[in-house]
Amino acid sequence: MRKTLYGNTQLDKFDVIVIGSGAGGGPIAHVLAAAGQKVLVLEAGPCHFDNIDDPAHDIVARFSNDELKIERRNFMLQNENVEPRTWRTAAGDGPRIETLTGNVQFLPKTVGGGSVHADLKMPRFESQDFQFGTLLKNVQNASFADWPVQYDELEPFYAWGERLLGVQGKLGSNPFESKRSGEYPMPPGPPMYGSLVVQKGLSALGYTMFPYPTAVNSIPYDGRPPCNNCGFCSSYGCPINAKGSSAVTVLRKALLTGNCQLRAETRVVRLVANGSGTAITGVETIDPLGARVTFTADRFVLAASPIEDVRLLLLSGGLGNSSGMVGRNLMFHYQTIAFGIYGERVHGYRGRAVAQGFADFRGKPNDAAHPLAGITEISGGGLPVGEASYYARVLAQAKAGKWNGKLFKALMRESPARDRVMLLVVQAEDAPQVTNIVDLDPDYVDLDGLPVPRCTYKSHPFEVANGQFYEPKLLDIMMKSGARYAAITPRDDVPSSQHIMGTLRFGNDPKTSVCDKNGKFHDIGNLFASDGALFPTSSGYNPTMTIATLALRVGAAMVNPASPASVIKP
Amino acid sequence: MVGGAATLLASSPGCKGSSAASGLFSDEQRTALRTFADVVIPPDDEPGGADLGAVPYIERLLTAFDGNDTPAIFAGGPFSGRQPFPDASGHASTNFPTSDFADLIELDRVSEASWRLRILGSPGLSNGGPNQKLTGAIASLRDQLVSGLDAAISSADPPLAQQSPDDREATFNAQPPAFKNLIIELVTEAAFAAPEYGGNIGLAGWKMCHFEGDSQPLGYSQWDGGKHVERPESPLSTANPGPDVAPISPDVDQLLKLVIAFIGGRTA
Ligand SMILES: Cc1cc2nc3c(=O)[nH]c(=O)nc-3n(C[C@H](O)[C@H](O)[C@H](O)COP(=O)(O)OP(=O)(O)OC[C@H]3O[C@@H](n4cnc5c(N)ncnc54)[C@H](O)[C@@H]3O)c2cc1C
Ligand code: SF4
Numbered sequence: 001m002r003k004t005l006y007g008n009t010q011l012d013k014f015d016v017i018v019i020g021s022g023a024g025g026g027p028i029a030h031v032l033a034a035a036g037q038k039v040l041v042l043e044a045g046p047c048h049f050d051n052i053d054d055p056a057h058d059i060v061a062r063f064s065n066d067e068l069k070i071e072r073r074n075f076m077l078q079n080e081n082v083e084p085r086t087w088r089t090a091a092g093d094g095p096r097i098e099t100l101t102g103n104v105q106f107l108p109k110t111v112g113g114g115s116v117h118a119d120l121k122m123p124r125f126e127s128q129d130f131q132f133g134t135l136l137k138n139v140q141n142a143s144f145a146d147w148p149v150q151y152d153e154l155e156p157f158y159a160w161g162e163r164l165l166g167v168q169g170k171l172g173s174n175p176f177e178s179k180r181s182g183e184y185p186m187p188p189g190p191p192m193y194g195s196l197v198v199q200k201g202l203s204a205l206g207y208t209m210f211p212y213p214t215a216v217n218s219i220p221y222d223g224r225p226p227c228n229n230c231g232f233c234s235s236y237g238c239p240i241n242a243k244g245s246s247a248v249t250v251l252r253k254a255l256l257t258g259n260c261q262l263r264a265e266t267r268v269v270r271l272v273a274n275g276s277g278t279a280i281t282g283v284e285t286i287d288p289l290g291a292r293v294t295f296t297a298d299r300f301v302l303a304a305s306p307i308e309d310v311r312l313l314l315l316s317g318g319l320g321n322s323s324g325m326v327g328r329n330l331m332f333h334y335q336t337i338a339f340g341i342y343g344e345r346v347h348g349y350r351g352r353a354v355a356q357g358f359a360d361f362r363g364k365p366n367d368a369a370h371p372l373a374g375i376t377e378i379s380g381g382g383l384p385v386g387e388a389s390y391y392a393r394v395l396a397q398a399k400a401g402k403w404n405g406k407l408f409k410a411l412m413r414e415s416p417a418r419d420r421v422m423l424l425v426v427q428a429e430d431a432p433q434v435t436n437i438v439d440l441d442p443d444y445v446d447l448d449g450l451p452v453p454r455c456t457y458k459s460h461p462f463e464v465a466n467g468q469f470y471e472p473k474l475l476d477i478m479m480k481s482g483a484r485y486a487a488i489t490p491r492d493d494v495p496s497s498q499h500i501m502g503t504l505r506f507g508n509d510p511k512t513s514v515c516d517k518n519g520k521f522h523d524i525g526n527l528f529a530s531d532g533a534l535f536p537t538s539s540g541y542n543p544t545m546t547i548a549t550l551a552l553r554v555g556a557a558m559v560n561p562a563s564p565a566s567v568i569k570p
Numbered sequence: 571m572v573g574g575a576a577t578l579l580a581s582s583p584g585c586k587g588s589s590a591a592s593g594l595f596s597d598e599q600r601t602a603l604r605t606f607a608d609v610v611i612p613p614d615d616e617p618g619g620a621d622l623g624a625v626p627y628i629e630r631l632l633t634a635f636d637g638n639d640t641p642a643i644f645a646g647g648p649f650s651g652r653q654p655f656p657d658a659s660g661h662a663s664t665n666f667p668t669s670d671f672a673d674l675i676e677l678d679r680v681s682e683a684s685w686r687l688r689i690l691g692s693p694g695l696s697n698g699g700p701n702q703k704l705t706g707a708i709a710s711l712r713d714q715l716v717s718g719l720d721a722a723i724s725s726a727d728p729p730l731a732q733q734s735p736d737d738r739e740a741t742f743n744a745q746p747p748a749f750k751n752l753i754i755e756l757v758t759e760a761a762f763a764a765p766e767y768g769g770n771i772g773l774a775g776w777k778m779c780h781f782e783g784d785s786q787p788l789g790y791s792q793w794d795g796g797k798h799v800e801r802p803e804s805p806l807s808t809a810n811p812g813p814d815v816a817p818i819s820p821d822v823d824q825l826l827k828l829v830i831a832f833i834g835g836r837t838a
Binding site for chain 1: 608609610611612614643644645646647648649650656670671675676678679680681683684685687688699700701704708739742743747750751754755758759761762763764767775776778779780781783784785786787788789790791792793798800804805806807808809810814815816817818819821822825826827828829830832833834835836837838
């Protein structure tokens, strides 16, 4: 029998139910449980962490350096044939763009959520990023808005989050970073050789490479070992728990308080509301065997990630939507990816996916010489099964669909796309638009017969133009660093970023936002959101440090609404 | 009340506890599969797709739901036992972990439904899959392979066994793209995935592409108590020692130039 119940299994009355155990769910469970609240965490995915609730033993993770299991067989992802998502660019496309029905912005599905998959690059946002309502008013057909909390108020929560998750980095190494109250909890780990090769190009052109702030142990920290740079990091759970996922940090801490119960493989399918829709009374779930079970509590937290949060509200009759903003302003980072193939083997597949980055392309609002884009990750190539598929696609295109086995074998041996490649990945600001929206597909259903989410999403000319501005500069870097071949990766129509934000934006005005400054729904007295759904704008830095930070702050405000900062532990 | 997948999971066709290799392919089909595996990865001084284990890999996948054992979809973790623990000085020790990869991981309700649908097609789920009314019945991986192999066998003239390697490649290229892509996908998975799935026999796939394979618990940097040390033969932060094991050849250079020109990139 699979184990699905963890923590204090005796609890049957709960103060708070948290839906989702990922980057937003774990931190809030920790704050609330540490404050003595009885917390139930409901997680749709399975738990691959043995001993997660056992204080006497270290966690044993069932992840592994196994490309097939993780990348091909969806060990910890939704499965598109039984849990599809659909996509279209605009209502004019009809119900959906049929051929792309499937894995649209796939849902990381496991205890720990996407914080398990991510290689956890965890930079903070810059202070300017919270003010684009004011600074970018003039962008047509975009809905930039100021955040109801600003950097200075979040800074102590950022620092708390960095301590809890264990973030490595070097204060002052990113010339664009906003003021920090202290050094990172850990020094940077060793660099990857490929980044040092790329650095030659960056230095020649006057850009500043820095160690990427990452929630990965560089030294022993919080009872977990240092990362050994195993090379199977992004998309892979960490086999030795050196990665500070929600699961092995905050969620484990919550479970060890005795105040928290975790139910894995338990999917919430409906929020049960009172007659007027102003309070939630319970949640209906599908349990690990497929049975419907209802749980009750006083307060409820949505941390199922932006797309599933909205789906759940819509499956519950369209709750919390007096503003008409539920599901709107869906954002993904606008990624521009350049690759450089070198004559030498730079072995970028060894290491923690991304060890260095630069922020010279983050830019400034309204500055034509430095348009707003985003932080740039210096990343290595993939692994052989994926590499083989890539060559198969290239050969099919270059040779008019004719397979050439000898050439394929030469490609695998010489490995231009794994052993010799480095990537520059820009994570650029995505202009929010009210027409980019999550709703329910009118036809497609999941395994349990429930309508699946449909994303209507199209990039705004703002990010397209800004991305194009930096494309030649990315190629300059590659060529100056000694690449033999360099190009911009052609873009897919479905946006490929796994940074999902917006849909329940928070703000001070109930007419234009769904949640208030403390993450509470304007319309519903006991429902909160604590994930990237709250973001009014996307920034151009990886979102998860800010997701965790907001989750800590939402939790702290639930504990002490008058003074959330007083809840922070040194 | 128990509903959902407990009732959705129909019994598998052919679910008679049959052994991995039995009953799935005829001898002729298996031979054709080996032939095509060698088209995808031709043998030379190193093995081709067939000797890399394409057939056992595919048979293991397709029979995952035959019998009552845990389906062979997800190998266990965290370690395979191929790499040692580091010692206190950060160097490889002689202490190897046991193989966790050999312990298969049970599928949860949703993953099981998904894999049944993929491998067994619509008959694998009692309702035929959640969107059968919209998409039509889903063909099983088994049927896709068997029917594709049969079509290839009957169209091959002369028979595959009598063809030269170049003619076999031409026969393969004459097959429908969906079938070709499926064969390429499965053969390359077999060749380059962990050997516990039935392929990559003798780790020859990884050797061929100069890949070290799974690296835990040693990794590419080891903590010696005060700093990270690296493996001299496979360093993390410095160049590889020695000459390039397989430099870029003129054929690959030509292909790369073609691709780069096509997508508007730059070449040194
Ligand atoms: C391969 C990969 C690499 C990434 N790398 C980075 C990176 O380096 N840096 C970065 O900042 N971000 C990265 N991300 C993105 C990062 O994972 C997300 O930003 C982050 O996890 C989002 O947090 P969340 O809490 O909103 O959602 P998640 O962490 O995805 O958690 C949501 C959880 O809710 C569960 N859930 C959903 N619906 C229900 C339901 N109805 N009932 C119960 N449970 C439910 C899901 O199973 C999931 O576990 C990466 C993502 C991926 C996939
Ligand atoms: S690279 Fe480091 S953090 Fe990433 S999975 Fe490997 S050991 Fe864990």
